[in-house]
Amino acid sequence: VARMPAALAAPAAPRYSARGEALLERCATLSDHCEAFAPGLPGLDLFPHTQWQRLLRRHYRQAERPWLAYQTQGGLPALKEALCDYLTLSRAVRCRPAQIVITQGAQQAFELVTHLLTDPGDGVWMEEPGYGGAQTSFLTANLAVVPVPVDDEGMNPALAPQGTPPPRLIYVTPSHQYPSGVTMPVARRLALLEQAAAHDALIIEDDYDSEFRYDIPPTPSLQGLSDQARVLYIGTFSKVLYPGLRMGYLVLPEAMADTFRLAQARLHREGHYPLQAAVAEFIATGDFSRHIARMRARYRQRQTLLRQALAPAVKAGLRLSSGHAGMHLVAELESIEQETRLTALGRQARVTLSPLSRYYLGTPARAGLVLGYAGAPDETIRRAGQWLCSLWLAEVAASNEGRLS
Ligand SMILES: Cc1ncc(COP(=O)(O)O)c(C=O)c1O
Incomplete structure (x- = not known):
């Protein structure tokens, strides 16, 4: 059987353009879907799926x-x-x-x-x-x-x-x-x-x-x-x-x-x-405007649930963004080290803790977590919120102990 000359064989590893490499670098932060706090995700569990499917079927017909x-x-x-x-x-x-x-x-x-x-x-x-x-x-x-x-x-x-x-x-x-x-x-x-x-x-x-x-x-x-x-x-x-x-x-x-x-x-x-x-x-x-109005009310409730779950931490000094609008809150952290530690623990627990530093192109001026609250069911938000609250309180206790000893 004739063999292809080595020079014509496919290269061992794909070679990408500089633009492609720049894009690949940006792909590292594409994350798997986790249970709670994915920023930017709407409440798909609340979407009027049956009504929507009916509408789609009719328009395709x-x-x-x-x-x-x-x-x-x-x-x-x-x-x-x-x-x-x-x-x-x-x-x-x-x-x-x-x-x-x-x-x-x-x-x-x-x-x-x-x-x-x-x-x-x-x-x-x-x-x-x-x-x-x-x-x-x-x-x-x-x-x-x-x-x-x-x-x-x-x-x-x-x-x-x-x-x-x-x-x-x-x-x-x-x-x-x-x-x-x-x-x-x-x-x-x-x-x-x-x-x-x-x-x-x-x-x-x-x-x-x-x-x-x-x-x-x-x-x-x-x-x-x-x-x-x-x-x-x-x-x-x-x-x-x-x-x-x-x-x-x-x-x-x-x-x-x-x-x-x-x-x-x-x-x-x-x-x-x-x-x-x-x-x-x-x-x-007008179904669109009614859907938005419904989601507005439900997201507001989800934000309240998250705030309630984090209340003990807030009492102990955790700072949260205003939440006047949108689908996420930002929880401020003390340092990038703390952000890295908490993010890794989140990954283990399948909770998306998006580090605020990731949103900076230059040196991050602030550390924190971006917590999407719209995209998970109420109970998941409550549970993940309580988990994060305990985690943050344990961090504070550990750092106080470190300071005392
Ligand atoms: C600031 C901002 N712009 C736009 C989008 C939506 O992008 P797309 O329409 O490509 O899904 C998002 C989604 O997370 C966003 O956060």
Whole structure:
């Protein structure tokens, strides 16, 4: 039998590009699903599965023949119309349906924005600490990612490091900063818009979970405050419906809408129109808003359960974030060492304790745990909360003993 010459044999180990290696490095933190505290996961146990399946079945049965072809519409027109009404009314976004491009989630929207608007080496201001998904898109595109510190009012442009490349893009989560949970007041939003104009930069507003607000009024979008030409608004159905849906959207400045629509069709291809039709109907009938209202009430209860479970630790000095909004709390820790210790114990117990330091690109200014409370059943949240409380109290007792002896 003829043997392939050694020189033609497959290489022993796959060789990846520099961009691929950068991406692989970012994959290390993809975690298995654990029982409690996975950040960003909605309450799938509360999702109206039967109603949803009925809706999906009907829309797949009624699928129109033209939907079988390649599409270049930037998404199903009925979905863009329903979304436009929803965003205008509930997020004070100023748009027309033609400005919307449907994507497979916020992540694909980041990819599209990066692809169309940046070249390698361009500067991007990124919230520090900030969202890993956006960091990954920017880093793997070889952009000069500049971490801009977040304070009590969100990204603080006055703290942007000197001597770094000017921003082409500025990424923010103004409604509910991820992961710190702070909301950006209007004055800071205006300052950010001013900075963007000074640098001729574009702002990416990631409005991922603004629907979940508990005891504060909703803040209108940054996009609605601006003259719109500078803000690209990104939304996702991952929190308000479910992440496996892989559906999100971009609201673009008028002048960019056609370009993005065509680029989406060229680069990612669009499709899944029966699924988009189901989402459109869910929104248009008001079921979507009712679902959000129900989830808001249930997530609030889950947050209360977690707070109750952690109450003895809070009494002993554990600091928790405000929890006015969102789907997670941040518990502050004393040191990165403590964070590492607790995270490892969490892994053993199959509880996701996400270290706050992981959200920093530079040296972490704070240590803590990001505790998602929306995604697990009440009893699991209570049990895992009590477990974490005992763990933290034992840590404090051990460190006090260490200090005394
Ligand atoms: C800040 C932020 N943006 C966006 C998303 C959603 O991303 P996707 O739509 O890709 O699921 C998340 C999910 O965790 C998030 O935390």
